[in-house]
Amino acid sequence: MDIKIIFLIIIYSILIQNFVLSRFLGLCPFFGCSQKLSSAVGMGLAVIFVMVLASSITWILYTYLLDPATSVMGFLATDGVAPDLTFLRTIAFILVIASLVQFIEMFLQKKVPPLYRALGIFLPLITTNCAVLGVAVLNIDGFSAIGLDGKLTFLQSLVQGFAGGVGFLMVLVLMAGLREKLELETIPESMKGIPVAFIMGGLMAIAFMGFSGLSI
Amino acid sequence: MITVVSSVMILGVIGIFFGACLAYASKIFYVQLDPRVEKIADTLPGANCGACGAAGCFSYAEGVVAGTFPPNACTPGGKDVAAIIGEIMGCAVEEVTPMLAVVHCKGGRKEARQKFEYMGVQDCKAAMLLAGGNKACEYGCLGFGSCVAVCPFQAIEMGDNGLPVVYPELCTGCGLCVKACPRHIISLIPQTQKIYLACANPEKGKAVKGVCEVGCISCGICANKNNNPSGDIVMEGGLPRIDYHDNLRILPGATRCPSDSFVIEVDYPPVTYDADKCDGCEGKPKPLCVKICPSKGCLTFDAEQKKAVYDSGKCVGCELCISECPVVAFK
Numbered sequence: 001m002d003i004k005i006i007f008l009i010i011i012y013s014i015l016i017q018n019f020v021l022s023r024f025l026g027l028c029p030f031f032g033c034s035q036k037l038s039s040a041v042g043m044g045l046a047v048i049f050v051m052v053l054a055s056s057i058t059w060i061l062y063t064y065l066l067d068p069a070t071s072v073m074g075f076l077a078t079d080g081v082a083p084d085l086t087f088l089r090t091i092a093f094i095l096v097i098a099s100l101v102q103f104i105e106m107f108l109q110k111k112v113p114p115l116y117r118a119l120g121i122f123l124p125l126i127t128t129n130c131a132v133l134g135v136a137v138l139n140i141d142g143f144s145a146i147g148l149d150g151k152l153t154f155l156q157s158l159v160q161g162f163a164g165g166v167g168f169l170m171v172l173v174l175m176a177g178l179r180e181k182l183e184l185e186t187i188p189e190s191m192k193g194i195p196v197a198f199i200m201g202g203l204m205a206i207a208f209m210g211f212s213g214l215s216i
Numbered sequence: 217m218i219t220v221v222s223s224v225m226i227l228g229v230i231g232i233f234f235g236a237c238l239a240y241a242s243k244i245f246y247v248q249l250d251p252r253v254e255k256i257a258d259t260l261p262g263a264n265c266g267a268c269g270a271a272g273c274f275s276y277a278e279g280v281v282a283g284t285f286p287p288n289a290c291t292p293g294g295k296d297v298a299a300i301i302g303e304i305m306g307c308a309v310e311e312v313t314p315m316l317a318v319v320h321c322k323g324g325r326k327e328a329r330q331k332f333e334y335m336g337v338q339d340c341k342a343a344m345l346l347a348g349g350n351k352a353c354e355y356g357c358l359g360f361g362s363c364v365a366v367c368p369f370q371a372i373e374m375g376d377n378g379l380p381v382v383y384p385e386l387c388t389g390c391g392l393c394v395k396a397c398p399r400h401i402i403s404l405i406p407q408t409q410k411i412y413l414a415c416a417n418p419e420k421g422k423a424v425k426g427v428c429e430v431g432c433i434s435c436g437i438c439a440n441k442n443n444n445p446s447g448d449i450v451m452e453g454g455l456p457r458i459d460y461h462d463n464l465r466i467l468p469g470a471t472r473c474p475s476d477s478f479v480i481e482v483d484y485p486p487v488t489y490d491a492d493k494c495d496g497c498e499g500k501p502k503p504l505c506v507k508i509c510p511s512k513g514c515l516t517f518d519a520e521q522k523k524a525v526y527d528s529g530k531c532v533g534c535e536l537c538i539s540e541c542p543v544v545a546f547k
Contacts (some may be wrong), residue, residue: 008222052233061230065226066226073222073226082222083218083222083223084219084508085219085222085223085226088223088226088227091227092226092230095227095230095231096230098490099234099237099238100236102238103237105239106238106241106242106245107241107245108248108249109245110245110247111245119294175314
């Protein structure tokens with residue numbers, strides 16, 4: 001296992017191709033859950049957990065059930081060749097992610113009720129969070145920027161899931177910090193809340209573009 | 217064909233597998249929620265102000281169902297919310313007097329002196345850190361709005377004079393401003409009380425006059441037995457302590473304050489004066505009504521006509537003249 005590839009995946013997923021600010025995935029919790037630092041941190045950690053687990057389970061599912069090259073479903077066909085079920089990946093991944101998020105919801109409601117209430121509706125919305133589905137699909141499609149053209153290996157998928165989540169958490173915390181400071185400023189009435197948050201997000205995205213010149 | 221069969225099979229198996237896992241997990245992570253908690257939480261204002269003593273509206277709802285909180289502790293919710301909670305819990309609810317926040321300071325930028333010009337963070341708690349604040353009076357309102365910032369109902373706003381203005385329609389008596397004021401000069405009084413002392417300075421006479429035009433000089437006129445026969449105002453440590461029962465009882469004492477330190481928001485109608493009945497209180501040096509009237513210039517004695525002259529514009533409605541007049545010329 002080339003340690004350089006792992007390192008590259010981490011750097012790219014967190015900074016250069018940040019899931020929120022460069023790939024524009026996961027904007028719903030980015031704008032909806034970032035008013036307070038405490039709920040932003042909670043949301044970020046939940047997303048890291050979901051991304052890592054989703055990456056691993058969907059990778060296993062794809063490799064051994066859907067991908068004809070490595071599938072164990074060969075016994076179904078007469079000629080021993082497994083059917084090509086890669087078209088099912090979207091719905092199968094969503095199934096996995098939905099179950100995972102439901103599990104986390106139950107866990108939080110029992111163990112950490114204040115966080116459960118603070119996240120509110122945004123916790124089940126992680127299910128439809130394109131960042132989570134995005135990382136699962138990106139694991140399959142490969143990472144062309146680093147030179148990985150095919151499907152990532154299991155370890156690489158895990159790392160991408162984890163690093164993507166960390167990048168998401170970092171940006172959410174930055175946004176929450178900025179928005180808490182913004183509460184003390186005078187803003188025109190029509191710009192308060194989401195409009196000025198969008199402008200801030202755009203400026204942050206421009207700032208993160210500066211990382212695109214980073215070459216390792 | 218094989219594709220269809222295998223895809224249906226795979227998705228079916230995955231679905232059943234995850235469904236079974238979730239069903240098992242829901243048994244492990246089962247959370248017993250009393251439905252009454254949800255119902256009560258829905259009726260609460262949701263401001264999470266903490267006036268009830270709980271850590272937020274939902275915690276208060278849980279506390280009510282658990283029995284650790286009384287059903288009438290939500291002051292912003294008031295009588296209506298308390299009644300609904302009583303209905304949900306099936307218990308009787310006691311009446312709680314609705315309270316209002318008042319600021320015990322009348323010395324704004326016009327009336328009170330400043331020690332120095334303060335150019336720091338515009339917050340009272342921050343200003344207190346710098347030599348105890350920039351106001352010459354050590355007990356008065358600094359006017360930077362720590363109370364304004366903390367109110368969850370926007371019921372208190374900074375007025376033009378550098379003093380906070382409380383809007384009685386919006387104030388719920390939650391008490392957050394009371395805790396926020398670093399000089400501790402905001403307090404909660406019953407909503408029916410329209411007269412209160414707007415000064416917190418316990419010093420006497422010239423020491424107070426030197427720092428503020430409308431400060432309490434501890435003269436004790438308001439607590440004087442003549443002005444305050446009911447004894448509701450008692451001088452305590454340089455400041456009058458008011459027993460809130462009835463506005464009318466403390467009205468004479470409050471209007472006679474030489475420093476104008478009281479806030480009087482009561483609007484009693486003036487009395488009617490029948491001049492024909494007046495006999496000028498013959499045999500007495502001064503007519504009884506003129507002597508007792510707290511409002512300067514309202515009742516004067518006309519020596520030629522030998523009658524009292526009444527100016528309804530200056531009347532504060534204390535109705536002391538009604539009880540004093542021997543010929544019942546007032547109503």
